[in-house]
Amino acid sequence: MKKKKREEKKELEDLPNVHGEVRMRLAPSPSGPMHLGQSRMAILNDEYVKRYGGILFLRIEDTNPHNILPEAYDMIPEDLEWLGVKVHKTIIQSDRFEIYYIYARKLLEMGKAYITTVPAEEWRKLKNEGKPTNDRDLPPEEHLERWDKMLNGDYDDGEAVYVVKTDLNHPNPAIRDWAAFRIIKDAEHPRVGNKYIVYPLMNFSVAIDDYELRLTHVLRGKDHLNNTYRQMYIYNYFGWKKPVYIHYGWVTMKDTILKTSTIKQGIKEGRYRGWDDPRLGTLRALAKRGIRPEAIRQYWIDVGLKSVDIEFSWDNLYAYNREIVDPLAKRYFFVWNPKEIEIKGVDKLVAQAPYHPSEDMGYRTYEFHDPIKVWVVDDEWSIIPDGSLLRLKDLCNIVKKGNEGEYAGNDLSVIKKGAKIIHWCPHNGLDMKIIMPDGKIYGGFTEPLVEKSVGETVQFERFGFCRVYKENGKLVGYFGHR
RNA sequence: GCUCCGGUAGUCUAGUCCGGCCAAGGAUAUCGGCCUUUCGAGCCGACGACCCGGGUUCAAAUCCCGGCCGGAGCACCA
Structure with a gap:
């Protein structure tokens, strides 16, 4: 409810000079798959064509044979589809x-x-x-x-x-x-x-095609301003009616790898795992990490098409994504830097943990019999003073005694009295590694049931939202955000 | 150097065209509190901005002038 309210509130301003339907275009060059920066023009064009009705052209600008990645002819439409951009007609400049x-x-x-x-x-x-x-x-x-x-x-x-x-x-x-x-x-x-x-060259083919396609509105970056002026000469010489041009500002993305030549080189040299390496700013990489296209869309709508230069904010994008993903993501435990502890003083335990704290997604259940061993995060465990009462979330209370925990009942009221809560993972948990956006890798164990969530975005409690995959028979998570 | 574009809180944005309802609204981030068997979500609160200087006006973020700062282009790339 709340979310809706905000999304409705933030809308793009109207396009000037709209008479009936609009005709707009996306004009990427096939040098690689689409990245975050390019998604802006795709989304904004799509939004307007959907608002006013009309035609959105995808025009692949491949007039520089020195800078073409052949696979990109397929990757770009795939990326657009993932983004939810509705292309009505595709044309390729090398046909023209x-x-x-x-x-x-x-x-x-x-x-x-x-x-x-x-x-x-x-x-x-x-x-x-x-x-x-x-x-x-x-x-x-x-x-x-x-x-x-x-x-x-x-x-x-x-x-x-x-x-x-x-x-x-x-x-x-x-x-x-x-x-x-x-x-x-x-x-x-x-x-x-x-x-x-x-x-x-670009200015010529663009001017001709924009005219031939009878575009009504052209959205482009401010860096194309002089190109627009150049193209106007063609329009004037032929006496053509001009579309409305809107030049939006420059976006700087600090610490984000977008340059296709850099990426291509990195893949070749084996530094990156591919076009979807989580360190990259490609849409594929974001998808891999569980960033939803709707979040990207909302982000660009939020930014709009002002001509001010802006700095991209991952925080803001993550916030939109969290809003989408939080109610859907199952909760699991992931124990990095694992340490084995044994729970003494009880011979049977049943853990019943809800898949979601507020949505009705049912429970995951694990049963333990003596000897009861679980994994905990070593850095968390080690800072707890010996003799402290703590709670293993959704399992039981224990008193820390060296590398063991003395069973201390299941009374939740200890939390109110200040008992620390930590999470754990069954001793038969599965090996898992989680790859962070900066390339760091966390290794550890996760719950066996995570296998059922392969392909989904889950939240590892107290760790963050990750999308889960199975690679070479092993669980791998790609970290999205906290 | 030349040409162009722009400057609202850490970040993004509303308002600027048609000056007053803006002692500037929202989001995000941060901090604090409540709630909660997650350091997630939710709720409450705090923090925090009109680039500077003149001018016009009863009144300027909004209009005018000057300056400063930032960005883009000046390819047989797109």
């Missing part, structure tokens, strides 16, 4: 080269673009000085001829580049004439092979 070429030719005919054979470095230098290259203002026929030569493969990598004219005196040097097509002969594209040698 012919479309880009058509517009490229038109622009040349209009005299709004040129092909320069001036080396990159010199071209850049001239641009910064606001000067044209010696071939910029050649007649369109000449440039069309060069274009055909580019397509025919008459130039080698770097020998010619297709540039969109803007304004060489634009006060912002980032906006002046920008490259739109380059020649790549030295790489094979994972989808189209060697079919093309002239590759569009």
Whole structure:
């Protein structure tokens, strides 16, 4: 009840200029699976398309063959599905080269673009000085001829580049004439092979596709602001109606590993267990740790799309996740750094522990017969003074005597009198290790019944929420958060 | 250097467009209390912010000017 109230309260602001349905897009490049940072644009777009109705396109931007992880073509849709993002239509830019070429030719005919054979470095230098290259203002026929030569493969990598004219005196040097097509002969594209040698650059293909898809609204990071300005030249030259652009702020994620090149390298070198290594900021890693997509969604809704730069807060994300997971997670005991103790003075004990303190999930029951041995956490046990009365939660009270506990009844009122409560694990408990987000590993024992919760997120009492797996026949937990 | 964007508590956010109801609301974190056979959840309380300086005004977080600080872009990456 309470939760609902808050979730309803925090909503995204309305999108400006909505007339009927909206058409929006997600435009990831297939360099790896999706990470937390990218989930923001996916969620926000999805939220708006669901709110107003319309179409959400997934446009895979694979126009740089040097930076493609072939598996990512499948991983991205999987990640989106996990996130609960409803994609209506998927397009892949490498299917659309012919479309880009058509517009490229038109622009040349209009005299709004040129092909320069001036080396990159010199071209850049001239641009910064606001000067044209010696071939910029050649007649369109000449440039069309060069274009055909580019397509025919008459130039080698770097020998010619297709540039969109803007304004060489634009006060912002980032906006002046920008490259739109380059020649790549030295790489094979994972989808189209060697079919093309002239590759569009991001600003060109994006502008064309945004128009072709008749987008109404484009959400993108503030880092794309200058790209938006650049793309506007294309829209203006062709007289196209522009979508509404919204640039949201930069998110810094301290201590979070997101860079695909770093991850790829780490996996290769065996430092990471894979794309879902719990130390990573990929969605796969979060899923592994039992972070729910709804928590991620709520987090980004909470943040909204302001243009302020923000710092990502794991605490806030965990809080949303805890809210979702707490009422669902079964409770178990996990004893790390285990120490064996024997309970004396009783020959039969029955532990009946509820799976959940408030939800009705039933009980787990363990029966013990003399000799009764259990595992406790050594660092907890060792700081308890000899002779103290303490309680083994849901089992019994004992008085500590060295490495043994003298049975002291089952009267709960001792807690009120200040007896410390510790948790334990049956002596026939199962080996388990828990992997923390920083890579640390806790080894110990857990209750045999945890096997029934493989695949679920559970709470190890006084330890935290973990998702449980079975790897090579052994229980492994991935720590989510406290 | 040039161009652009932005600055509300530790973090995120509401309010800023259309100045007063904001001596600034919510979440999270932290601390304390209650409750509880978990150091979880719940309940109660505390802590804590309008970048600075001028100006306009009866009145400014909100409008204007200047400064300071932070960020982004200036790739034949996306």
